[in-house]
Amino acid sequence: MKRISIIVAAMAVSSGAFAAGEDLHAAFQTMMDNSFKTTGIADKYRMKQLDFQRLCSVEKEPSKKVMESIEAQQLKTIRYPADGKYFGDWKKGEKIAISGKGLTWTDKTRFDNGGGCYNCHQLSHKEIAYGTIGPSLQDYGKTRGKTDDVVKYTWGKIYNAKAFNACSNMPRNGDAEILTEEQMKHLMAFLFDPESPVNKK
Amino acid sequence: MATNPMKIRAANNGGITEVKALISHDMETGQRKDAAGAAIPAWFITELTAKHNDKVVLSAEFGTSISKNPFLAFKFKGGAKGDKVSISWKDNKGETRTDEAVIA
């Protein structure tokens, strides 16, 4: 027993402490497979990675070429509002931005989710409890204007942020069906409406 | 229903004894609901008395706004090393508990 462990240790050192070998990847898959379970609405299948998720699961960003190919693919997923209307009710949008609920194994339904926007972004002038993982979006409409390009880009960014930055931390709200089209319209109003506390002090 | 012991610390500095206590209690407000949506009944400490030896040094009435596992600190004049400080509480279900500590 002792001898074996010494040999293994020696191997470990010589192979650079288990540097990304095939065995390690196989061991990882086995470990993940044995370590998670289905609870409520959170199926074990959630541990299986989409291609871009796998490519983005690395210490450093993938190459420019890989990033661009992911972005091109993700761009195709974006659905713009069929009725051409981008804006709902900013007051409802604010509630969606505040709520971080949904999609956990303690949630009863996979619908009716929050946007969780404040976890990462500064938005309203009044809300002091905002995260900083994403950029500040305070005065979003005021500073960026409401041109067709900006509106369309913003919709796309909410719908699938990976279309613009392959390994973005931001969820694909539309593509992954986290939010409904109607909810995203409310968020758009929250970002752009001059009366919204995002733009009005 | 068993109650759990408090953690009481009492220290004399320059003739004044400072008492710090952590009390194990749920302090349910009666406003919360459980996972099934049923109201969780109010359950909280209503009265508390602190004594130095046999003399009352603080008495308190609590409402539902006091945090779970209440913390309490206060000071009184006197108190010698080795003296006893005790705290007793009573809750709205009629449960009581007394614990004591020695002044350091």
Add this chain to the structure above:
Amino acid sequence: MNNQRRSVLKSGSGAAFLGALAAAGIVKPGMALADWNKASFETKNLADTLKALGVSSPADSKDIQMTAPDIAENGAVVPIGIASTLPNVTMIAIMIEKNPSTLAANFTLPAGTEPFVQTRVKMGQTSNVYALVKSDGKFFTTSKEIKVTAGGCGG
């Protein structure tokens, strides 16, 4: 349970006697063992709480110091410390304006106990918190707004 209740009765006989006085609606800060003043803890706004405590228009005082955070990271635990340089303090109460039950705690301080208490309260939302202090038989107050923030991932 029965045993415990018996010990309550035994140890609390003095309190029960004084409680009879409290039940009559008279709160006497300074009593050694005040029985729980139910009426005062059932009040839902400042005016009613003060009324239930038998206090009329307490004066603002700079001689009460409230130590509390400007922002509480979580409303479940908000530390509140109250100290005073007023003479002969016999009572300190903590009131939270926007809580369902306004009165959080009411401390009775016998002679020899310093005018200083620290505890932790729950706050449902951003609110003014009031300290009420009885000194030489008169009531004084001070207040501070404490912001309660939402935190975590919210899930």
Add this chain to the structure above:
Amino acid sequence: MRQKKLFLLLAALVAGVGGLSSPVALADASADAIARYREMIADGNPSELVAAQGEELWKTKRGPKNASLEKCDLGLGPGVVKGASAQLPRYFKDTGRVQDLETRLMTCMESLQGIDPKTIVDGKWHKGERETMAALVAYIVTESNGQKINIDMSQPQMKKMFELGKMAFYHRSGPMDFACTTCHGEEGKRIRLQDLPDLRTQAGAAAGWGTWPAYRVSSGTFWTMQQRLNDCYRQQRTAEPIYGSDATIALSVYLAATAKGGTVLTPGLKR
């Protein structure tokens, strides 16, 4: 009164921070206020109440075998509690596994007391044997407070777990594409007002690993590391990790090894 004025000043400052002027000033003011809040509650950590119950439970004869845990070997020899959790997770020869504190305790509860590990693995937080576990953990980690984080990485099994843990740390999946790195892979970030340590760095890992397990103010309960990791995954919207599974232990090895040399400040006190 003075505090009120100070607050008005803060409010004015907030109002002055428009879209053009620096939002950093506001963030700093809030961060300072939160730091003061944390300082104020630091004295009087309700974990103490849980730890006291845990110490009792450690000495209490329980289970089908009616035995205490006083002969449990947490890595420093039978019955040695002092400093034990500062050196966990660890590779244990008797089980042939890398174990964290909780899985090691499960081994002891099974072998010494005859308590079926399933009661814990399939249990519910703060109920039954998991509640017992939490109390034991509170007691044991209190006995390592102030020590240096110092896990033994000399065994190949530990090296392998480190690599697997690191891979798990970067593993993005689920409907929100999150991994541990999403929140803990950059310095100086926060969620809402909660600072996020960059767990890839020694300082960040020490700040994180070194202050868990902890009493959670928001729930009024003591959380073990297994529960902390479980809730990280819940918030990531992945599937639920099985209690004591290798992925949770691998992550713990990755964090503890990265945090090596940092100070154990357990039990912590958290939002």
